[in-house]
Amino acid sequence: MDNFKSSFFKIKNMKDYLYSLVRMILICGLCFIILYPLLIRIATSFMGYEDLLDPSVRWIPRNFTLQNYTIAYEGIYYIENLISSLTLALTVSILSLFSCIIVGYGFARFEFRGRSIWFALVIFTFIVPPQIILVPNYLNFRFFNLFGLLGEEGFNLIGTYWPFILPAATASGLRNGLFVFIARQFFIGMPDSLEEAAYVDGAGPLKTFRTVMLPSAGPIIVIIFLFSFVWQYNDYIMTSLLTGRSGFLPFALQSLRGTVSTLYEAPIEDWVSEPEFASALENTGIILFLAPIIFIYLILQRYFIESIQRTGIVG
Amino acid sequence: MILRLLRKLNISYKSQREIFGYFFISPFILGFLMFFLYPFVMSIIFSISEIELTTGGFNLNFVGTENYSYALFSDPDFTYEVVTSFGTIAAELPIIIIFSYFVAVLLNQKFKGRTTARAIFFLPVILSAGVIHYMDQGDFLQQAMTASAQLGGVDGILTSEVILNLLYQMELPDNFVEYIITAVNRTPEIINAAAIPILIFLSGLQSIPQSLYEVADIDGATGWEKFWKVTFPLLSPMLLANVIYIIVDSFTNLNNEIISMIQESLLGRGGFGVSSAMIWLYFLLVIIFLAIIIKIISRNIIYME
Secondary structure (H helix, E strand, O other): OHHHHHHHHHHHHHHHHHHHHHHHHHHHHHHHHHHHHHHHHHHHHOEOHHHHHOOOOOOOOOOEOOHHHHHHHHHOOHHHHHHHHHHHHHHHHHHHHHHHHHHHHHHHHOOOOOHHHHHHHHHHHHHOOOOOOHHHHHHHHHOEOOOOOOOOOOEOOOOOOHHHHHHHHOOOOOOHHHHHHHHHHHHHOOOHHHHHHHHHOOOOHHHHHHHHHHHHOHHHHHHHHHHHHHHHHHOOHHHHHHHOOOOOHHHHHHOHHHHHHHHOOOOHHHHOOOHHHHHHHHHHHHHHHHHHHHHHHHHHHHHHHHHHHHHOOOO | OHHHHHHHOOOOHHHHHHHHHHHHHHHHHHHHHHHHHHHHHHHHHHHOEEEEEEOOEEEEEEOOOHHHHHHHHHOOOHHHHHHHHHHHHHHHHHHHHHHHHHHHHHHHOOOOOHHHHHHHHOHHHHHOOHHHHHHHHOOHHHHHHHHHHHHOOOOOOOOOHHHHHHHHHOOOOHHHHHHHHHHHHOHHHHHHHHHHHHHHHHHHHHHOOHHHHHHHHHOOOOHHHHHHHHHHHHHHHHHHHHHHHHHHHHHHOOOOHHHHHHHHHHHOOOHHHHHHHHHHHHHHHHHHHHHHHHHHHHOOOOOOO
């Protein structure tokens, strides 16, 4: 009997072991597919000119060099453009964070007439593709006059930060409908007793929000901030239409080839006309572009994933 | 302070709450009117007009349904691309849903390196930059990668002759086999599209109380039964959210041919008027599509009280 029992457990152990092995292989494989585009970019970015033309060099550079980085760094005016891209993303994400949390709190905790209609409109703004309002919004900011309140001519806000600041501050920026939704779901889940205790102590709704609700909203603050920051930093269409296409990293990246061929003399000037070399330069530029958000993600990632578990984004 | 003022004015508690409610959502009301409703209505007007840019602004000439009939009947690509894009999403929706559920279950289990694996699976959300998409289109490296895959005869990941022959010899319907092959070949796209659905399913799985599974265990339920009787019903709200998310995402995505076509015609071919008409036609179809799917799913949805 004892013998049977132990062999039974052995089989069970084997089964568990096999299962976790299969699971590990599966997860590693999927992770590899996700990381593949990034890895191949990193690999090429360290290759010298000879390696790039040599088809027998794959993955591991034979002539390891940092030259691509120095050229790309110069070619996209990295520091300058990075600062403006980061400033824009940071401004937008902080403003969206505040406005969406406030609005989400309003929807979650107060009864008022027309609440469900307004909330339906929040969802609607998320479903409508941003391309529908893209052109009218461009014209709106090009001749900005607040329905004629600011004079007939209006102001030209294109090329300034205002077309990003104004919508973000009023919870109607890029995908802000989603953030309002997340914030509302979070505040609905908070226990009533917290608020009631504050009211009994004589605090008004504003003070309650500031001193009781906001400090416990840590998880959604991380989620909304990270999403908003990353989406603004990565955004291309809105930014290209509303900024006049200069002074930000994505546009510098796009004109990298041209910039390098004017900045540098031979041999680099000639090398750029080789598609292999130009592509390696561009991929190096993309790594430089992605570096800050990967860095931020690595810092916030642990906290971010925990937050999602605790808040339960939907439902 | 505001509260004291309201009390002085002898306003009831209920009305006070109403006023504060509106106070809190007032940023949204403002933004909605200025940066959503106004452009939204303008875009309807654009779609029925011809737009002329002048130095001090722009002029609109009413042209009726001309832009719409141009998009529908004269434009060479529009109708074709619309049909293709609906076909693609209808084919991909089930795959993305099943895949993301499967991954969410995997990531919900306890194993070494779980945090790292989760972090990597959400990485596509972080790395989806518009500019990378545009640069890849003309990129040598990308072209070389697709070219080398095409050398094998079939383009994509599934190039092994053995597996392909095996699939064809299983005497399954040809359509089904082709579906599987295309699905496998599009694995990278599907993984990228599944990042947020995985997140949503994962948060749903976390919210199911463990006690329900314990009860099911005591009653002698098998894993299969537990899935259909416990997990699936309780995940159904997340299923609906995911279906909506995937559809909306795929229709607004940069990889979507129509969206890039509309953006092109914004600056070229038809101008603002035609591109507004196109996006409106497309949007209305998407809304109808969404409404039908939501109707079908929400009949079977179960909310946990």
